[in-house]
Amino acid sequence: MQREYEMAHPAAKKLKVAIVDLDVHQGNGTAKIFQGDESVYTLSMHGEKNFPFRKEMSDHDVDLPDGCTDVPYLEALEHALDELERCFYDDSSPLLMLYLAGADPHEGDRLGRLKISYDGLLTRDLRVMDWAWQRRIPLAFAMGGGYGHDLATTLQVQQGTYRTALAYWRKWQAISSTVETTLAA
Ligand SMILES: [Zn+2]
Numbered sequence: 001m002q003r004e005y006e007m008a009h010p011a012a013k014k015l016k017v018a019i020v021d022l023d024v025h026q027g028n029g030t031a032k033i034f035q036g037d038e039s040v041y042t043l044s045m046h047g048e049k050n051f052p053f054r055k056e057m058s059d060h061d062v063d064l065p066d067g068c069t070d071v072p073y074l075e076a077l078e079h080a081l082d083e084l085e086r087c088f089y090d091d092s093s094p095l096l097m098l099y100l101a102g103a104d105p106h107e108g109d110r111l112g113r114l115k116i117s118y119d120g121l122l123t124r125d126l127r128v129m130d131w132a133w134q135r136r137i138p139l140a141f142a143m144g145g146g147y148g149h150d151l152a153t154t155l156q157v158q159q160g161t162y163r164t165a166l167a168y169w170r171k172w173q174a175i176s177s178t179v180e181t182t183l184a185a
Contacts, residue, residue, distance in 0.1 A: 048063035112147070
């Protein structure tokens with residue numbers, strides 16, 4: 001994406017990328033690959049006792065204790081988004097956000113070790129997508145983990161993510177002609 005952006009906008013500043021990894025397992029590969037790359041910010045919120053047991057160093061790691069519930073989880077997310085804003089976001093540089101919407105922090109997950117409710121995860125998705133939308137930052141998301149005792153709970157979480165994304169995609173569609181004009185200029 002950075003290369004493509006550079007080809008399309010040779011005179012523009014380099015495209016910065018923020019990776020927000022909210023799968024319950026640390027984004028260790030991402031952290032390692034982009035260590036030392038100042039154009040990519042890696043945020044990972046994960047279970048401190050969960051796999052991988054030897055963690056890599058992201059730009060911002062949030063280690064969550066076993067049994068973590070909605071309120072501290074969403075507070076940690078707010079804090080992490082504030083940090084992202086403070087340390088990386090700069091409204092004069094183009095930014096792309098990649099969001100890994102792990103379903104495994106859910107309370108019904110076999111491997112997650114956290115206790116986040118369906119509503120909590122819905123709020124999480126909404127916060128991340130709204131943060132990007134408020135700043136008009138394009139966002140791409142991928143599904144991550146989900147090992148529900150009951151598969152239906154994992155699907156419910158993932159469906160929630162898709163519904164939220166669809167709502168924001170519609171908002172983008174409504175302004176897309178303005179965005180194209182701005183990019184062309
Ligand atoms: Zn996972």
